[in-house]
Amino acid sequence: GSTPPAATEPKVTIPECFSHLSIAKKSAMTNADKDVHPTVLVLGQQMATFAIDESITRLKATLLAFKKVIDSYNTPPGNTLARHLTPHVLNPQIDYLTACRPMCFSMGNAIRWLKLQVSKIDPDVPEQEAKKQLCDSIDSFIQERISVADFVITEKAARRIVNGDTILVFGRSTLVERTLLHAHSAGTRFSVIVIDDPYEKKGQVLSKTLAAEGISVSYCGDFGGLRWHVQRASMVLLCAESMFSNGSMYGRSGSCDLAIAAKALEIPVTVLCETINITDRVATDSLTYNEIDPERCSAASFRLLFDATLAKYLSVVITELGSVQPTSVPDILRKLEESN
Amino acid sequence: MAPPKGGFAPSLEKFLDTLKSRPVEASVELLISLLKRHQIRGSEPCAIATAHILLQVVAKDKWNDVDQLLGRVQLIGRKLVAAQPRELVIANIVRRVLGLIRDEAEEDRNDNNDGQSDVASEIPPPVTSVAGGTDSPSKPMRPPVLGNLGNFARTQSMFNLLSDPDTAPVVWSNGSTPRLGSGASTPLAHPQSTNLYSFRSEVIDGIEEIMDEIKQVDEQIQAYSEITIHPGDYILVHQPSRTVQKFLTRAASKRRFTVFLTVDPSASLASEDPYASFRKSMASGGATVVTVLNAGLNAYMSRVNKVILGARAITGKGGVIVDAGAATIARAAQEQGRTVIVLGGVYTLSPESQFQEALIEWGDPSKYVNFADGSMVSQVKVKSAVSEFMPGDHVDTYITNLGAHTRDHLHTLIMDHYKEEDIAFDFYGKMQR
Numbered sequence: 001g002s003t004p005p006a007a008t009e010p011k012v013t014i015p016e017c018f019s020h021l022s023i024a025k026k027s028a029m030t031n032a033d034k035d036v037h038p039t040v041l042v043l044g045q046q047m048a049t050f051a052i053d054e055s056i057t058r059l060k061a062t063l064l065a066f067k068k069v070i071d072s073y074n075t076p077p078g079n080t081l082a083r084h085l086t087p088h089v090l091n092p093q094i095d096y097l098t099a100c101r102p103m104c105f106s107m108g109n110a111i112r113w114l115k116l117q118v119s120k121i122d123p124d125v126p127e128q129e130a131k132k133q134l135c136d137s138i139d140s141f142i143q144e145r146i147s148v149a150d151f152v153i154t155e156k157a158a159r160r161i162v163n164g165d166t167i168l169v170f171g172r173s174t175l176v177e178r179t180l181l182h183a184h185s186a187g188t189r190f191s192v193i194v195i196d197d198p199y200e201k202k203g204q205v206l207s208k209t210l211a212a213e214g215i216s217v218s219y220c221g222d223f224g225g226l227r228w229h230v231q232r233a234s235m236v237l238l239c240a241e242s243m244f245s246n247g248s249m250y251g252r253s254g255s256c257d258l259a260i261a262a263k264a265l266e267i268p269v270t271v272l273c274e275t276i277n278i279t280d281r282v283a284t285d286s287l288t289y290n291e292i293d294p295e296r297c298s299a300a301s302f303r304l305l306f307d308a309t310l311a312k313y314l315s316v317v318i319t320e321l322g323s324v325q326p327t328s329v330p331d332i333l334r335k336l337e338e339s340n
Numbered sequence: 341m342a343p344p345k346g347g348f349a350p351s352l353e354k355f356l357d358t359l360k361s362r363p364v365e366a367s368v369e370l371l372i373s374l375l376k377r378h379q380i381r382g383s384e385p386c387a388i389a390t391a392h393i394l395l396q397v398v399a400k401d402k403w404n405d406v407d408q409l410l411g412r413v414q415l416i417g418r419k420l421v422a423a424q425p426r427e428l429v430i431a432n433i434v435r436r437v438l439g440l441i442r443d444e445a446e447e448d449r450n451d452n453n454d455g456q457s458d459v460a461s462e463i464p465p466p467v468t469s470v471a472g473g474t475d476s477p478s479k480p481m482r483p484p485v486l487g488n489l490g491n492f493a494r495t496q497s498m499f500n501l502l503s504d505p506d507t508a509p510v511v512w513s514n515g516s517t518p519r520l521g522s523g524a525s526t527p528l529a530h531p532q533s534t535n536l537y538s539f540r541s542e543v544i545d546g547i548e549e550i551m552d553e554i555k556q557v558d559e560q561i562q563a564y565s566e567i568t569i570h571p572g573d574y575i576l577v578h579q580p581s582r583t584v585q586k587f588l589t590r591a592a593s594k595r596r597f598t599v600f601l602t603v604d605p606s607a608s609l610a611s612e613d614p615y616a617s618f619r620k621s622m623a624s625g626g627a628t629v630v631t632v633l634n635a636g637l638n639a640y641m642s643r644v645n646k647v648i649l650g651a652r653a654i655t656g657k658g659g660v661i662v663d664a665g666a667a668t669i670a671r672a673a674q675e676q677g678r679t680v681i682v683l684g685g686v687y688t689l690s691p692e693s694q695f696q697e698a699l700i701e702w703g704d705p706s707k708y709v710n711f712a713d714g715s716m717v718s719q720v721k722v723k724s725a726v727s728e729f730m731p732g733d734h735v736d737t738y739i740t741n742l743g744a745h746t747r748d749h750l751h752t753l754i755m756d757h758y759k760e761e762d763i764a765f766d767f768y769g770k771m772q773r
Binding site for chain 1 (some may be wrong): 354355574598605606613617628630631632633634635636637638639640641642643645662665667671672675700702707708713715716720721722723724725726
């Protein structure tokens with residue numbers, strides 16, 4: 001008998017001029033390497049479908065999954081953990097995750113750190129002990145670079161909001177949402193303008209969350225009349241996906257247009273970014289590093305997920321290690337290298 | 341107002357069909373309601389509708405002299421502008437027609453003066469009553485001939501002897517004509533029916549010429565597409581109007597280039613693709629169309645050579661009324677030194693001086709937010725822009741049916757197409773804008 005034809009995916013067509021950019025591929029779990037851990041398999045699918053989307057959330061989920069991988073790892077006889085774990089166990093996981101969706105800069109940074117920790121393990125330490133050491137250092141890494149970092153950044157940013165302010169934000173990002181809620185619960189009275197990406201509409205979720213807390217919110221679903229909205233703001237608050245070492249911000253596509261509008265009206269643009277998101281790479285335009293929306297790359301549609309905002313449009317970058325001029329981002333990188 | 345027969349939604353076509361069968365007043369009222377309800381919208385339909393209604397006024401209305409006609413056109417112009425103040429083309433067309441009437445009247449008067457056929461033509465129009473005592477006439481008045489001054493009083497009284505209210509010379513009916521502070525006017529020297537008849541048909545011809553001009557705009561602007569678009573270009577267009585689509589299609593028949601097309605996000609979900617025929621004709625030429633589903637277009641600018649935008653209206657200082665979202669795109673282009681080209685007919689060029697730059701037309705908030713979404717609707721102020729103002733410094737070139745212009749040249753175009761007294765005329769009054 002004939003089998004019913006499988007539902008065909010719309011053909012992926014990418015215009016020649018964007019063919020150098022990365023894109024998340026829907027790869028079936030069955031195609032994965034046999035060594036890929038079940039937790040990582042699931043995580044990969046969540047990333048491919050953008051159920052887990054923000055840089056810092058992806059990072060945290062990856063590290064927690066890797067803890068499970070390490071936990072269930074047994075060194076084969078005749079090998080040492082320090083030399084065997086990375087090439088034979090971690091790399092297949094990483095390859096699979098990258099195949100699901102291109103790694104974000106924070107994941108790259110953290111994986112480099114993790115591999116360094118693995119290589120540092122003393123061959124004489126018993127395996128159980130070594131695994132515990134690794135898991136503990138992952139825990140403290142998450143604690144230090146993500147949890148505490150987020151707390152410190154929201155604290156600092158919330159303190160920059162004063163009574164009577166109007167804060168303009170773009171879409172929804174966890175850090176910005178937490179900052180606004182934090183400032184509100186600290187008793188600051190301010191209003192919020194949410195500008196949204198009409199193709200994502202995540203700003204509506206943020207609007208409702210804020211409004212439910214009693215914050216005065218106005219919402220605009222696209223960039224129509226953008227200048228009019230920006231004019232009414234006292235500060236633009238953005239969350240960076242990553243910061244490049246030349247002070248450019250890698251953010252949700254559209255962030256740059258907001259920053260340009262704000263700069264023209266001399267309204268300060270504040271960027272929130274955990275230091276783990278800082279990369280030593282440089283971007284002077286949005287087409288050097290970017291990602292194509294896998295949902296929208298047919299013949300009929302195309303969408304870039306990110307853009308790069310040059311340092312000249314940004315006022316200050318708030319990290320857990322300090323608030324700096326965007327051009328001073330390399331100094332923070334240097335600080336991090338010294339502390340490691 | 342009874343809906344048009346057939347029960348379909350009213351449109352420009354339906355409106356034009358019913359024009360002939362209706363009295364002028366009824367047509368004016370109908371047009372006002374159509375404009376208010378956005379059932380006639382967009383520069384070209386509004387311009388065409390305005391021209392048609394004024395043609396009806398000239399052809400069917402009762403008026404005995406030029407001033408009455410001018411007053412009538414101004415009055416109806418005000419009503420139409422009040423119905424839809426955001427469509428600047430309405431006032432543009434009214435001003436064009438006013439200028440046309442003045443020109444025809446001026447011509448007739450000169451003809452009469454050359455002929456020296458009549459005593460009445462020797463008499464200078466009473467400046468004070470015509471000009472309302474404040475505005476100075478645009479053209480210097482013919483100085484009165486000295487010899488006539490002595491006869492003036494007697495001439496006047498003799499006229500009165502023979503005068504009949506219906507055939508009284510224009511000059512004397514001026515005082516009683518209701519006027520709207522129209523500025524200087526050029527009264528007809530010869531109010532006789534034959535003259536009025538030819539005058540009327542001259543004006544009607546003129547209005548028809550304006551309509552033809554409006555209809556030919558796309559065709560004429562197209563002619564510049566090959567000069568503008570080069571092989572291998574990346575062109576960014578935002579919700580392209582028919583003018584922009586035709587411009588690109590013409591270029592595609594000669595050149596291979598790529599178009600980044602941004603669409604109305606709310607329409608991108610609809611099953612019907614508004615640009616289907618555009619895509620088809622682009623593909624049949626050598627052009628590639630990439631539909632970009634991004635709101636901020638700055639990411640693409642390092643790739644783009646030119647941004648081409650359609651104007652809803654162009655102001656004398658170079659600012660442009662564009663579809664919402666276009667100003668941000670032009671801004672991004674300007675930041676990266678990309679060329680921004682605005683396409684629009686000369687009839688969209690507005691001499692309006694009291695135009696507010698902050699003018700944004702806000703539209704249906706349910707565009708992105710569902711009314712069923714209770715917490716959004718009840719707690720969040722939702723704004724959605726339809727059109728916005730783009731400052732002139734974002735634009736490099738304006739292409740009209742008369743060619744390519746710089747911002748500084750627009751003023752000259754305005755002076756060529758409108759008369760000063762009509763530019764000065766306030767269509768808005770004390771209207772809240």
